[in-house]
Amino acid sequence: MPFTFRRLEIPDVILIKPKVFEDERGFFMETYKKSDFEKAGIKGDFVQDNHSRSKYGVLRGLHFQREPYAQAKIVRAVRGVIYDVAVDLRRNSPTFGKWVGVILSEHNKYQLYIPRGFAHGFVVLSDVAEVVYKVDNVYAPDYEGGIIWNDQEIDIDWPIDDPIVSEKDGKWPTLREAVERGWVF
Ligand SMILES: Cc1cn([C@H]2C[C@H](O)[C@@H](COP(=O)(O)OP(=O)(O)O[C@H]3O[C@H](C)C(=O)[C@H](O)[C@H]3O)O2)c(=O)[nH]c1=O
Numbered sequence: 001m002p003f004t005f006r007r008l009e010i011p012d013v014i015l016i017k018p019k020v021f022e023d024e025r026g027f028f029m030e031t032y033k034k035s036d037f038e039k040a041g042i043k044g045d046f047v048q049d050n051h052s053r054s055k056y057g058v059l060r061g062l063h064f065q066r067e068p069y070a071q072a073k074i075v076r077a078v079r080g081v082i083y084d085v086a087v088d089l090r091r092n093s094p095t096f097g098k099w100v101g102v103i104l105s106e107h108n109k110y111q112l113y114i115p116r117g118f119a120h121g122f123v124v125l126s127d128v129a130e131v132v133y134k135v136d137n138v139y140a141p142d143y144e145g146g147i148i149w150n151d152q153e154i155d156i157d158w159p160i161d162d163p164i165v166s167e168k169d170g171k172w173p174t175l176r177e178a179v180e181r182g183w184v185f
Pocket residue numbers: 050052060061063064073120121122138139166
């Protein structure tokens with residue numbers, strides 16, 4: 001089995017550990033296999049791949065696309081180290097407003113599956129990090145949504161106190177405001 005899958009404290013969020021084949025040349029690993037991922041409950045047609053590079057301390061998030069362009073994501077760090085966070089925005093979920101966070105890195109080669117209905121963000125813990133991720137719906141800028149990264153009610157335990165955020169990311173609403181706007185799922 002080239003992958004192992006572990007459901008996290010929010011069970012719909014799944015940590016994926018690939019089987020890494022190392023030899024004197026370096027390593028090889030499969031990074032995605034539709035049949036194995038579907039057996040693990042990761043369904044969906046991943047139609048777009050994204051790639052971003054960020055320097056130490058950059059926080060990108062908390063982002064999501066609103067319906068009908070909600071996106072599930074399969075995220076990994078191909079360079080450096082990030083702390084990757086998913087927040088449950090599904091209004092009828094028992095874990096609504098709760099978050100999970102994991103270290104994804106070029107070293108552990110882990111991936112995180114984040115279903116539709118979640119906000120996603122990460123902060124960079126290495127000098128540089130490159131993050132690649134699959135999404136199961138195309139980019140729809142008119143439907144982008146966000147929650148402010150340091151929302152007091154969500155209370156994410158970010159490992160960096162004073163991250164670098166874009167002007168846009170500094171202006172997202174709180175979770176409570178997002179609910180009022182109907183931005184939840
Ligand atoms: C997301 C996206 C962006 N862009 C363009 C739009 C901007 O001109 C430029 C940077 O976009 P943005 O600042 O939104 O990039 P991030 O802050 O990395 O946003 C992403 O970061 C978090 C962590 C996510 O989970 C989302 O995938 C996504 O919101 O790329 C595109 O052309 N296509 C796309 O799919």
